[in-house]
Structure formats: C-alpha cells, structure tokens
Amino acid sequence: MASEKARPHKGLQQKHLHSRISYLYQAATYLSGITGKAQTCESNSDNEKQLVNNHGEAAGMSEAVSEQSLPIPPFTQEEGTPALGEHSMLETQSAALPRQLLTHLRAISLKGQIRLSPNMKHSICKRCDLLLVPGNSATTYMENKSRGGKKPWADVLIITCNACGTAKRYPVGSKRQLRKEKRSIQAKAGTVYTSAAA
Secondary structure: OOOHHHHHOOOOHHHHHHHHHHHHHHHHHHHHHHHHHHHHHHHHHHHHHHHHHHHHHHHHHHHHHHHHHOOOOOOOOOOOOOOOEEEEHHHHHHHHOOHHHHHHOOOOOOHHHOOOHHHHHHHOOOOOOEEEEOOOOEEEEEEOOHHHHHHHHEEEEEEEEOOOOOOEEEEEEOOOOOOOOHHHHHHHHHHHHHHHHH
C-alpha cells in the first residue's frame, strides 16, 4: 500500500477544472456569436425598412404602399439556428451572459492556479471580462513607434476593447524573453565561461 501512495499521478492534474474552463470558454464564444448575429440581422432589417421608407416618401406614396411594393428578402434560417424573432429575444435576455461566463472562468483559473493558454488569455479583456472579437467587440491595429517605422522588430499589435477602452499590446516582430530561471542559469553559465576565459 505504501508503494501505491508514493507513485506520482499520471496525466493531467485537476482535469475537472481544465474541462470546466474549456466548457465555459466555448459557451461564451458561442453565445457572443449568437448575439453578434442577432445584431447584424436586426441592423440589416432596419436598413431595409429605412430604404423602403425613403423610397416611398420620394415617390409620394404612403408607407403601407411602399412596403408592399418593395419586398424585403426573408431571413434564411439554417438548420439548428434560431429564427430572427428568437435572435432578438436571445440578445436581450443573454447580452451579459458571455461576460458572466468569462468572469466565472477567470475565477476558476485563479482559484485553481491554472494557467490559461495564451490564445484564450489574449481573447479576454482584463478589465471587463468581455470576449474580444476583432471587428465586433474589439479593434486591432499595428503600431511601430520606431523612427519612421523602419525597425520591423518594433511592431506591436494593439487590441482595444470597445466596451471599456482597455488596450492590450503584444510585440509581434521580437523574440519572447526567456523565463527568469532560465535567464539566471544562462547568466551563471556565462559568468563561469567568462571567468574561465580570463
């Protein structure tokens, strides 16, 4: 029995927390995609109605006649996706649900001392826990503050959250710095090498 207790665990420790984090991230991504689709569908239908109204007023027709004269193309429903009315209902009911799921994800990773993958960490806003989707909830652009932008290793990717305005900066062209333990090992090896050479 003592030999069984002394054996190290094989595989991933705290597997249940890793699977919980993965599930929460996937659910938040899915729900933010639904609300994004609902917003685009509603904006398209509003634009079409405005075009119909503008066309009717220009021709001197009433709104009822103009709506009948220009048919609005129906929303094509794919298999497994909710209809347009259900989209707007989902958007109003669950607008804050992806943010709540990501807050819960962050709490689990901090409490369980689990390091998130860089891609997952880069896609969540640090301040407001919003899922950063370029073009939808975040804006991305490249910046190079070197003189005239001549140094390609000085490129920095900036992701700005549209909700709170927090900017994340990631160097693109430069190599990533080693961890402190590895730097100290290299520094010790370098000092030993230089002292032996002298």
